[in-house]
Amino acid sequence: MEKKTIQVALLGLGTVGTGVYKVLQNQREEMLSKLGAEVEIKRILVRNLEKAAKKVEDDSVLTNRWEDIIHDDAISVVIEVMGGMEPARTYIMEALAAGKHVVTANKDLIAVDGKELLDMAGTHHSDLLFEAAVAGGIPIIRPLKQCLAGNHITEVMGIINGTTNFILTKMTEEGMEFEEALALATELGYAEADPTADIEGYDAGRKLAIMASIAFNSRVTFDDVYTEGIAKITAKDIKYAREMGCDIKLLGVARNTDTGIEVRVHPMLIPSAHPLASVKDAFNAVFVHGDAVGDTMFYGSGAGEMPTASAIVGDVFDIARNIRYQCSGRISCTCYKELPIKQIGDIRSRYFLRMQVDDKPGVLASVASVLANNSVSIAQVIQKAKSSETAEIVVITDSVEERHFNDSLAIFQGMSVIRKISSVIRVYGE
Amino acid sequence: MEKKTIQVALLGLGTVGTGVYKVLQNQREEMLSKLGAEVEIKRILVRNLEKAAKKVEDDSVLTNRWEDIIHDDAISVVIEVMGGMEPARTYIMEALAAGKHVVTANKDLIAVDGKELLDMAGTHHSDLLFEAAVAGGIPIIRPLKQCLAGNHITEVMGIINGTTNFILTKMTEEGMEFEEALALATELGYAEADPTADIEGYDAGRKLAIMASIAFNSRVTFDDVYTEGIAKITAKDIKYAREMGCDIKLLGVARNTDTGIEVRVHPMLIPSAHPLASVKDAFNAVFVHGDAVGDTMFYGSGAGEMPTASAIVGDVFDIARNIRYQCSGRISCTCYKELPIKQIGDIRSRYFLRMQVDDKPGVLASVASVLANNSVSIAQVIQKAKSSETAEIVVITDSVEERHFNDSLAIFQGMSVIRKISSVIRVYGE
Missing domain, CATH: 3.40.50.720 (NAD(P)-binding Rossmann-like Domain)
Known part of the structure; x- marks a missing residue:
């Protein structure tokens, strides 16, 4: 010594x-x-x-x-x-x-x-x-590198941006629209003058790349991360999500699958009973799944x-x-693998889809058949009349490859009975 | 090397x-x-x-x-x-x-x-x-000893026994009584043949002693921990707690105060919005407050x-x-202080008190005046008629030293209009 x-x-x-x-x-x-x-x-x-x-x-x-x-x-x-x-x-x-x-x-x-x-x-x-x-402040690197070193970690999923979580919490709890909640976040000092990096998921994407590298022992850089922000989320999406038993969060999701690593940041519906759904305001939390430890979560202040x-x-x-103790460098780089990174189109997901359609017979049937023809099956559906002429259809699909889902969207965009595709948001779960 | x-x-x-x-x-x-x-x-x-x-x-x-x-x-x-x-x-x-x-x-x-x-x-x-x-499996020792070493940790509070958390979850979500929920826990293998150590809080007390020693850098042994179990909790207590915006959990609470260390395991009402309230079934979670990091929580499987x-x-x-790296013993015992341990009577707490009383005028007034005379102020009260003769009074008090609250209880026990003190449960918060 x-x-x-x-x-x-x-x-x-x-x-x-x-x-x-x-x-x-x-x-x-x-x-x-x-x-x-x-x-x-x-x-x-x-x-x-x-x-x-x-x-x-x-x-x-x-x-x-x-x-x-x-x-x-x-x-x-x-x-x-x-x-x-x-x-x-x-x-x-x-x-x-x-x-x-x-x-x-x-x-x-x-x-x-x-x-x-x-x-x-x-x-x-x-x-x-x-x-x-x-x-x-949340201990996460040392837990991943040391405490959970006996695991093959298959998933790291987190609310890792306080600004966007604050905005989504206000939209959920007080029915604010995005712009209003962002203005409040700016006023309270949660959002920076230029909030792009937070709102668009870049900040979360950087953190996710770091965590994925450590969790999966394979280098993931920010360029590898697919990012999508929260600016398009509306109070109405959140209201429908809650009717369907879910909350909307900006999540960083990293998964180590047999076909490669998935790394993506985007808004997502998660069941309201999921531990991450109860993470409010500017708090952060990281959910980790390992083959031995099962589910764990680390919660706290993500900034400040x-x-x-x-x-x-x-x-x-x-x-x-x-x-x-003269043991510097005792734990250094732990990226000893070179795993492939999956493209977003190859990733399977469930989807929340909200559309404005003509309020006439057969529209829901044609929506359903387009989805069926693209191997997309429907898990939940809500249809509400909005006016004498239009109705709103909200669908949650079962899991499907993103490219197949996008094929359905392309067809919807060409259908005259579909006036507008208002929202497309991924949904947690297999 | x-x-x-x-x-x-x-x-x-x-x-x-x-x-x-x-x-x-x-x-x-x-x-x-x-x-x-x-x-x-x-x-x-x-x-x-x-x-x-x-x-x-x-x-x-x-x-x-x-x-x-x-x-x-x-x-x-x-x-x-x-x-x-x-x-x-x-x-x-x-x-x-x-x-x-x-x-x-x-x-x-x-x-x-x-x-x-x-x-x-x-x-x-x-x-x-x-x-x-x-x-x-939850990483907690290493986070406390290393990741949070830059903090003065003032509170460690946790759901650190899966068996009792499973029982309380069943009582809360399915309205089961304690005996029924325990039987289910035994059937599913969550409770041992002799469940005493879990039910009475001894198991949680041991874990709390270990965590408190590390968090406060001062040795706390199992003997120092006040323990109280969950066998007396009823489905009705939980129902009233929920009416008052709270859940009931068996919590290990360790606090480092100016007058000494508090270490106790007992059932407690916590606000349903508190992160620990959403910890269900056999899951464990440890909530830590440090002067720099603020609130953090560690969640996962506490056994298995x-x-x-x-x-x-x-x-x-x-x-x-x-x-x-030839640096064995790099982090050893971190108990370099000798802080006093507080007696349970000296600890301040809020209380949930459920009593069966005569359904006649003036009873609530006398209950309130006994509490007032012992410096116990009332935060919330519910009174419900149970039959033509008896009513049920449920009170949540503000914070009071345990000895003063016990003085009030002793007086209640001698009052003829008070037929039965059904429950006394501590409540989280100052």
């Missing part, structure tokens, strides 16, 4: 960086007892020294020069909370190459360049940990200053233990 | 032992890629060699002599799944003293003698891991052959990694 004081550098002092600073302060008295070592912030890299000075006790730790960190051999751990691809990527690669250990919350980077970064860490026997990159900092400091403490 | 093959001994080949055997078989092909090492069962200690022979591929691994294991230096890990206090305790102590690492699922033992066992492991720089001792084996094999794989 060696090193009683472990010096770290923090890259970035925004929301998450400030959280890390606070959590390390809060743990100061207990660190030595807890870890047998003290973790001390030696340097903080910031852009604006003056602005940052207000956030720290002693502003001599601040610097705007990366050289002050990368060339300081006393600094053994770099905590990257700047976000974005560059210069974060370069800094992390240089830190690992210099034999430093790295903790990052950067999902954009890990979801794209995870392999290169982990390879660099492996070469230098350094730790590269990123618990905070997925689902904020302190929850994200909780995950980061957990990683820093683990690195500190590894340094003391 | 050293040792590519790690030889282990399994003590016991009952349900859980068989599960461990199967999970290690299932992982055989992937172990080397996953861990950089292979884990091989060299010996299995059983009582009946003949009976055990049917359960294994090669019966030459079987033995009924502990000496074959303790004196075999090639065996570096002992997996104890016999259960009970002795001889498990002696075997574990001897194995640790001999420098072997130990994985155990034995909550009875850890909840009582955890300190002695961990001290022995510490002295010999051995690993003693017991993820399976709490909440079966394969889920428990999942947790055990996760521990074995971690030990294998430590052996390879």
Whole structure:
């Protein structure tokens, strides 16, 4: 055992960086007892020294020069909370190459360049940990890599974006439409000024790629993930879903099947009795199925200053233990397989389909026969008259390959009795 | 790095032992890629060699002599799944003293003698891991010790007994009375022939003691835990609870307060919107609150052959990694504080109180004034006439010290207008 004081550098002092600073302060008295070592912030890299000075006790730790960190051999751990691809990527690669250990919350980077970064860490026997990159404060990476290592994990499914879950909760509980709920999320600070990455499922897609890589021991990158957002979901869809015993959630779904890995983010109807359906507001949850453990779920805050900092400091403490016990790099990249990724068209799913049709005899029969001709069988159907002229048909299908379902949709679009296809949403289950 | 093959001994080949055997078989092909090492069962200690022979591929691994294991230096890990206090305790102590690492699922033992066992492991720089001792397959020990290490954890609350949760679920969803639901649980194999340890909350109490010790970094033993079972809960209590927006669950509650640690297992009303309320049937869940992470929850199967084996094999794989990296004992006992344990009388709680009273004017007023005189304020009340002569009063109080509430109960028992105190159940919340 060696090193009683472990010096770290923090890259970035925004929301998450400030959280890390606070959590390390809060743990100061207990660190030595807890870890047998003290973790001390030696340097903080910031852009604006003056602005940052207000956030720290002693502003001599601040610097705007990366050289002050990368060339300081006393600094053994770099905590990257700047976000974005560059210069974060370069800094992390240089830190690992210099034999430093790295903790990052950067999902954009890990979801794209995870392999290169982990390879660099492996070469230098350094730790590269990123618990905070997925689902904020919720412990999920370590449970997948260690606690559930005795499983063949077949499914990871999660509500991994708080903004969209908040919006869908408001739409469900208060009957708001999407635009109104988004405006509220923006007002309350749950949504960013440009909410695209959240709303369109890109943020969830990055987290899903990271989790799938670990769960299935095979590299999945963000490019592999099919994404579809929630902007088209209406309060009416949610109302029908509830009539059919379901809630609508934006889910990241990763499945390890005999024919390859499925990775997709899209809105989905799930039974209201499913544990994920009760995950409300900005909370996140990840549902994992393994051959030994069966169903498990991990729930908590997926974002925010302190929850994200909780995950980061957990990683820093683990690195500190590894340094003391001289076993850095003890758990590195676990992607030892190369499994194929399935195309979305090949994926089987159930569907919720809402259509406006002419209110006259035989329309439901023709809808049903188009579906039947494309091998799509119907599980549930609701038909309601809307006016004297039009009716609304809502169908939930049994499981079907996406391409076959799309063939039916193409036929519907050419039928004069079908005035509009209002919604097409996937449904959970086989 | 050293040792590519790690030889282990399994003590016991009952349900859980068989599960461990199967999970290690299932992982055989992937172990080397996953861990950089292979884990091989060299010996299995059983009582009946003949009976055990049917359960294994090669019966030459079987033995009924502990000496074959303790004196075999090639065996570096002992997996104890016999259960009970002795001889498990002696075997574990001897194995640790001999420098072997130990994985155990034995909550009875850890909840009582955890300190002695961990001290022995510490002295010999051995690993003693017991993820399976709490909440079966659900990852909770490692998340508490590592992922959430940057938190001051203030509360751990869980549904940590599947049998009682199954019984309460049946009582809630199908209106069964306790005896009927217990009979069903026994029939389905959820309850043991002697269900006392489950029904009376002892099993949950042991798990709670272990979790509290880790979460609060201060030793809590089973003796410290106040326990109260579910046998007195009626379908009617559950019906009233639901009218008041709550479900009744058997909860283990551990809180780290300024005046000491509270550790108690008892039935409790929790709001139906609380994540724990949606945990049904034999599932378990543990809710953790930390100052940084906020609320988190861990959900899954709390018992059973394969889920428990999942947790055990996760521990074995971690030990294998430590052996390879020569960092055994990397995380040992984390109880570095000595916090006082509060007496149940000093604990504040809200209460649900159901009473049969004379159906005449002024009775509710006298009930209310007795409560008021003992500083107990009323949050909700329901009064229903039952017959021409009696009425039923159901009260939920605000938070009060248990001793003051008990003073009120003593007075009620002496009042002639109060015919019977039918139920007293604690209620979640401040």
